[in-house]
Amino acid sequence: MGLEPSLYSGPYMSVSEITAEQLSVRLQAVGRGDRVALSEVYEATSAKLMGVCLRILGERSEAEDVLQETYIAVWRRAGTYDPARAGAISWLVAVARNKALDRIRSGKIRRASAPLDDAAEIADPARSALAEVESADDKKALMNCLEELDGDQQASIRAAFLDGLTYEELAMRRNVPLGTMKSWIRRGLIKLRGCLER
Template sequence: MSEPDPTLNNADLARAQLREAMAQLASGDRGALERIYQATSAKLFGICLRILGDRGEAEDALQDVYVSLWQRAKNYDPERGSPISWLAVFARNRAVDRLRKGKVRSGAVAVDEAAGIPDRRPLADAVLESSERSARVHHCIGTLEERQQDAIRTAFFEGTTYAELAEKRGVPLGTMKSWVRRGLARLKRCLEE
């Protein structure tokens, strides 16, 4: 595996490592399958279990997912989506296949209901995107003048009013509002880049 990029946050790093492992698996690296399993099995097992309603059946479906992955890793296209999304579709399809073939004991949902089973947790992609947005906002705030950074962080992250900020910093209210307004304008430009 290549050296991790020190500028990546944990979510970005996990996504990059998973993409790298998928590429390695596609070129026949058996060790990559273990890394992928470690990174994804809990999420994929949850998908299978929700659809099948039986732990044993979910484990069997999960095994099918990784056998299929080994055989079809070359089909993964990183331009079309994240590895976890692709694997989640794989898991759902394997679980639904087991339902259709009648291999499932009682406790499973009907095949028609499987697509609509809600997962109350945010999707892995949503978590990663939220993390990316947060990292981008913090990066852009870091490009502002120190007094603008301080004013924006204190006002928006701590809930301090402009009047309270102006009093704490010993500046007129209009000056504080101006710092924040100019800082927000620069922040917006940075986020749009």
């Protein structure tokens, strides 16, 4: 595919009006080496993915670096994207999230101490359940384990980790207190990990 294009040139563009299907088509074009499609994917998704990186890393400069690494990874790996397995935005959020977690695990960044209630939002150094999504062999096991969770936990985990919604957004959508939402996700992740380790 040649050298990776440099996309970041300043402030983040706002999310473009683009349908999920159009984004999927453009992401598949990126997989065929289409640089224009990569620019369009960047324009449509950079604000959302910056939000994912910033939420995990907590530092804007680190989030900017990881965002750039994310789009380099997208350029290199878009050929593996399969729209039958995941939506384009879910796939992109998974790439961004994994890049951000890799940055934390590498020791290049340390998150500031946070209250105990925020513990669910701090990355676990163990292999994340989201990393399972990238592996075709493990995806079936992950989906089966997700099906074992109760409805609230399953829906909340899918929305947080596959769609990139924040705990606050989820709590507002479900009309529940923020602490309740964090508790659902925390308990669900514990069950999910136990299931995946069986």
